[in-house]
Amino acid sequence: MTKILLTGGAGFLGSHLCDRLVADGQDVLCVDNFFTGSKANIAHLYGNPLFEVLRHDVTFPLYVEVEQIYNLACPASPVHYQFDPVQTTKTSVHGAINMLGLAKRVKARILQASTSEVYGDPEVHPQPEGYWGRVNPIGIRSCYDEGKRCAETLFFDYHRQHGLDIRIARIFNTYGPRMQPNDGRVVSNFIVQALQGADITIYGDGRQSRSFCYVDDLIEALVRLMALGQPFTGPVNIGNPTEFTMLELAETVLRLTASRSRIVYRNLPQDDPRQRRPDISLARGQLQWEPRVSLEDGLKETIAYFSRTLRLS
Ligand code: NAD
Numbered sequence: 684m685t686k687i688l689l690t691g692g693a694g695f696l697g698s699h700l701c702d703r704l705v706a707d708g709q710d711v712l713c714v715d716n717f718f719t720g721s722k723a724n725i726a727h728l729y730g731n732p733l734f735e736v737l738r739h740d741v742t743f744p745l746y747v748e749v750e751q752i753y754n755l756a757c758p759a760s761p762v763h764y765q766f767d768p769v770q771t772t773k774t775s776v777h778g779a780i781n782m783l784g785l786a787k788r789v790k791a792r793i794l795q796a797s798t799s800e801v802y803g804d805p806e807v808h809p810q811p812e813g814y815w816g817r818v819n820p821i822g823i824r825s826c827y828d829e830g831k832r833c834a835e836t837l838f839f840d841y842h843r844q845h846g847l848d849i850r851i852a853r854i855f856n857t858y859g860p861r862m863q864p865n866d867g868r869v870v871s872n873f874i875v876q877a878l879q880g881a882d883i884t885i886y887g888d889g890r891q892s893r894s895f896c897y898v899d900d901l902i903e904a905l906v907r908l909m910a911l912g913q914p915f916t917g918p919v920n921i922g923n924p925t926e927f928t929m930l931e932l933a934e935t936v937l938r939l940t941a942s943r944s945r946i947v948y949r950n951l952p953q954d955d956p957r958q959r960r961p962d963i964s965l966a967r968g969q970l971q972w973e974p975r976v977s978l979e980d981g982l983k984e985t986i987a988y989f990s991r992t993l994r995l996s
């Protein structure tokens with residue numbers, strides 16, 4: 684049994700990772716300030732002797748004894764990370780410093796949930812890990828993008844300077860059950876709108892693309908990355924390389940929900956990346972991993988989840 688600290692453990696991805704680690708028989712300490720996470724995501728684990736939860740903000744120091752750390756704390760939806768942008772940068776930067784300081788003291792292996800946003804609005808397509816990205820340092824997405832880039836820098840400097848065992852996963856758009864209905868990201872927005880018969884809001888002309896990974900595939904990759912025996916820092920892209928436009932996504936959601944919602948067009952937010960698709964050759968080679976769940980199957984699971992959740996509320 685390994686003692687594992689999971690920051691952001693009450694969030695969308697974090698709660699699925701809690702489930703997976705507890706199911707694997709690990710001793711899990713979930714730390715979260717419940718900014719975008721919720722107790723409902725982890726309530727089913729209360730009372731399990733393998734699971735503990737601590738309300739804590741990672742921008743403040745934390746002294747616990749653990750063997751592994753998954754650092755996921757950070758709002759991921761543009762709506763939420765732009766709500767208090769200074770806190771977003773602090774969460775990535777001060778949060779990384781505190782978790783790295785902790786990892787250094789207790790000699791824990793530490794994994795960072797980084798993001799495809801480090802590539803910004805990319806000129807290289809698909810994006811390999813060697814691409815340095817095209818990020819606006821002063822725009823409305825910068826608090827998230829630059830915070831995550833700085834966290835990667837800190838991880839590598841703690842690795843080079845203090846010999847820390849680090850793992851960096853660059854996560855591409857991931858979706859699935861337990862996204863909040865008001866999360867603001869595109870998959871949950873379209874599904875909630877379709878189920879409620881509201882207008883489907885496409886930002887811009889809908890020709891911008893993303894590549895959507897189902898949550899189960901993502902969690903499998905994170906666990907494999909952490910478990911890898913040989914030294915491997917990454918960064919490694921984790922995502923589904925099948926690319927869709929937002930218009931295609933909207934049409935698929937409308938078909939799968941048999942909804943009569945109309946598609947409407949809204950202004951494209953500033954610095955919205957035009958295209959995004961991971962090159963996952965490194966993950967395939969190092970982790971023997973690739974996504975298994977198609978967009979259609981993943982959307983069906985997610986639609987079923989939101990149908991249940993919205994009926995309850
Ligand atoms: P989420 O917003 O559902 O989860 C983030 C969690 O972190 C929430 O539970 C929130 O309350 C918590 N949190 C935020 N600030 C905190 C702080 N200062 N201290 C303690 N807890 C804090 O988002 P998610 O989709 O689950 O994302 C999890 C991680 O994965 C994030 O680091 C995100 O940047 C990264 N990521 C996610 C995606 C994706 O598509 N889901 C893509 C790229 C990267």
Ligand code: UDP
Binds near residue numbers: 747782787
């Ligand atoms: N830290 C922490 N928990 C620990 C050890 C350190 O939260 O168990 C924090 C500590 O507050 C410090 C940061 O991590 O601000 C970085 O620690 P490090 O030892 O690298 O730097 P220093 O303490 O020398 O500034």
Ligand code: UDP
Binds near residue numbers: 760761884885886
């Ligand atoms: N988007 C959209 N309608 C929405 C929400 C988002 O068209 O209701 C677009 C958004 O402008 C972006 C894409 O969908 O081009 C993905 O947005 P999301 O916020 O999910 O993730 P990110 O931009 O961080 O990849």
